[in-house]
Amino acid sequence: MFPMFLHRLTTAACLGGGLAAATGCLGSGPGLAPVGGVVTLDGEPLSSGRVTFWPTSGRNASGWIEDDGSFTLGTFSDADGARVGRHRVAVTAALRKPTAPPNFDRDPPAAGWPRSPIPARYSNPDASGLVFEVEPGSNTFVISLVSKPKEGGPR
DSSP, rough: HHHHHHHHHHHHHHHHHHHHHHHHHSSSOOOEEOOEEEEETTTTOOSSEEEEEEEEEOOOOEEEOOSEEEEEOOOOOOOOSSSSSEEEEEEEEESOOOOOOOTTTSSSSHHHHHHOSGGGGGGGGGTTEEEEEEEESSSSEEEOOSSSSSSSSOO
16 A cells, blocks of 8 residues: 555656646746836826737746736736746737627627727837846836837837
């Protein structure tokens, strides 16, 4: 009976250890650091949307934008942070938070999804122009978005 118990214990430890290693819990995976901050649009807090940090390799981190413009990123859970290193950033937003997904059988797409108050380029990490470096330790970023380019500036 004891050898069977040992076999089960060893199997459980291996499975648990494999899962921990895959998620970075044992230090063999990528290091995560706490990341939060605020998103502004034309100097005012953006009150809804989502921020996504895309590392050069590995899993992305994302978080919802709160009413005051604040956000906290999570990679494997809601607030465990982002991978240490360079990230391209995407921000998506809506004028109002949807209460449920649209019903396309009932609502046309234009009526089902709220219009975004930010330029579409911000939703693409390759076109947003937003790049941040996540350092070990706590990170706080201000993501400043503009609705219109400045006169004479890039379009």
